[in-house]
Amino acid sequence: MDGNGRWANQRGLPRTDGHAAGEAAIVDAVNGALALGVRYLTLFAFSTENWRRPADEVKFLMNFNENLLLRRRSEFSAQGVQMCFSGRRDWRVPRRVLRRMEETEQMTAANERLTLTLAFNYGGRAELTDALKAIVDAGIPSSKIDERLIARYLYHPEIPDPDLVVRTSGEQRISNFLLWEAAYAEYVFPEVLWPDFRQGDLFDAVVEFQQRQRRYGGL
Numbered sequence: 001m002d003g004n005g006r007w008a009n010q011r012g013l014p015r016t017d018g019h020a021a022g023e024a025a026i027v028d029a030v031n032g033a034l035a036l037g038v039r040y041l042t043l044f045a046f047s048t049e050n051w052r053r054p055a056d057e058v059k060f061l062m063n064f065n066e067n068l069l070l071r072r073r074s075e076f077s078a079q080g081v082q083m084c085f086s087g088r089r090d091w092r093v094p095r096r097v098l099r100r101m102e103e104t105e106q107m108t109a110a111n112e113r114l115t116l117t118l119a120f121n122y123g124g125r126a127e128l129t130d131a132l133k134a135i136v137d138a139g140i141p142s143s144k145i146d147e148r149l150i151a152r153y154l155y156h157p158e159i160p161d162p163d164l165v166v167r168t169s170g171e172q173r174i175s176n177f178l179l180w181e182a183a184y185a186e187y188v189f190p191e192v193l194w195p196d197f198r199q200g201d202l203f204d205a206v207v208e209f210q211q212r213q214r215r216y217g218g219l
Contacts, residue, residue, distance in 0.1 A: 001025070001043055003169030003193030016060045021195035023068060032199035033114055034079060036206060040115050040159055042086070044177050048123030051092060065120065066097045073104045080113030086155045087122030088130070115159065124179030127155055154180060161185070164209045166202070168194045186212045 001022060008018030026043060033041045046061055053061075069083075076083060085101050101120070131153035135145060151157055161181045167173070170191040174182070188205040190197075 001194040002167055002171055007193040007195045019064055025194050025197040028198045032202040042117040044119045046120045048126050062094055062097055066100050069100045069104050077108045080111045082111040082115045083108045084117050085120050086117050087120045093121055124176045166205045168192055168197050184216050
């Protein structure tokens, strides 16, 4: 979900206003996914690198994400959306935010129409590091380690690998997102800034995806 800061700068507004404006895009993306019959949607909400941003912006994002859950989780749950979180739940995340995350997961656990994952305090390298640590802690010998085993130790092994990754604002970087899972995903880079992203933009990305030929390294 890229482009919140630039969206705000273009309007002479604080960067935090861009993050707030992105809420409408989240709702539209969820509704678009539901309309398309998409079963899994992951939104990159806060990265392990985002802690380097100014303290005021980080504080705003913590509060915004907490309030977003309080405002939207009942609405999403009524639509059949299960909500979960991917990332480190460590000391840097405020305890009240962790509580809201746990409440939301429990509240929506029985929903099956769409699994909405919020990547929060998430980094692809951190996920792989945590997986390898868990494998070592489990005492698994190196001779038993293969790709299937590593995949089982990722944050959400029950979620299938993504078919499509959409990065808004035209930036063409992976930025530490789902490094393992997106190995064979198709990428689309629409120019639209995230606060202006709507269902039509998601539909366009899916149409572009449908025109790709996916070979997975074969012929």
